[in-house]
Amino acid sequence: MSNSKRPGSQGWVIGRAAGAPIILTPTWGLAAVVLTLVFAPTVDAWAPRLGAGSYVVAFGFVVLLFGSVLVHELAHGLVARARGQHVEEFALTVWGGHTTFSRPAPTAATSALVAVVGPLANLALALVFWLAAQTAPAGGLLALLLFAGAISNGFVGLFNLVPGLPLDGGQILQAGVWQVTGDRHKGAVAAGWAGRVVAIGVLVWALVVPVAQGRQGDLFSVVWAALIGAFLWSGASAAIASGRTGRSLDRLTVESVGRRATWVSADATLADVDRARGLAQVDEVVVLSPDGRPAAYVDQAASAAVPPAHRAVTPVTAVAVVIPVGAVVDARLRGADLVRAVGQVTRASGVVAAVQDGRVTAIVRAADVIAALRS
Structure with a gap:
């Protein structure tokens, strides 16, 4: 996701790109632990003889996943810099990551281009991982990690293209409305409402789909869907409020x-x-x-x-x-x-x-x- 004018993130600077620091936030540690625990049973089922080593392999997948997130964010930042925007930071967080710019995109075309390259980078990585998995020894841990990388990047890329803020697809939708109406803030409000619909859809998917299929919903999936839905709802609501405030701000003379x-x-x-x-x-x-x-x-x-x-x-x-x-x-x-x-x-x-x-x-x-x- 790309953002502008948000406070600097706290954490450890692990590098620099496009003139901006790459920050590993403390919340990333929480996400790393949770995802390691989630993925470890899959590794254990794939290679039961590993024992506790399955957690090491699972953590390797988490590192691979967040490396993919970093590529996503770097794509945002590098294209934005090429289009004349100043990048302030890249941050890896509990929800993945974000890229911060000093000012919003100057045009709808720049906004759409900067937004779309992140998901496209993940889809490209998904293809690379998938092709690499075809050459790995079947049934091995390397094949497992490569397939997991392909699936996770494919999901991240496609999910981020869903048209609703705060997802990248929402940025693209906002840019489209902005281009048609000439009003950036009207685009933010429209994409924010679309984001609220997406947030509700995520929760409905976790609650209703299992019932419709005649099976009992998984508590873990429901909890995660609720957390993701809450995150999306919060980001969408912030976008709506920001759009309305921005429209009022533009009227100041x-x-x-x-x-x-x-x-x-x-x-x-x-x-x-x-x-x-x-x-x-x-x-x-x-x-x-x-x-x-x-x-x-x-x-x-x-x-x-x-x-x-x-x-x-x-x-x-x-x-x-x-x-x-x-x-x-x-x-x-x-x-x-x-x-x-x-x-x-x-x-x-x-x-x-x-x-x-x-x-x-x-x-x-x-x-x-x-x-x-x-x-």
């Missing part, structure tokens, strides 16, 4: 979160401020420095406290709050770019000036941006 403003020079008085407000029909006023830079904004409460009789002689600097150098954003920014820009400049000031074509158009407060995101 300086006009929607900022407060329209006009400007006065640094030598103006409050009477000049009143006239400027009236002419522009705005409440906010920015004070420009002699070089034309937004240097401060008028504190409305402090300005209102000055009596009318004193406004013609009170300098605007007496009620102005300094805007640090660089606390300016382009008024044409929108969505994530606007949030990112405001976040960067508001480290020094909670208020920034929005400027377009060298002219102050608005004041943007970080608190207003945060409130808009929360709503």
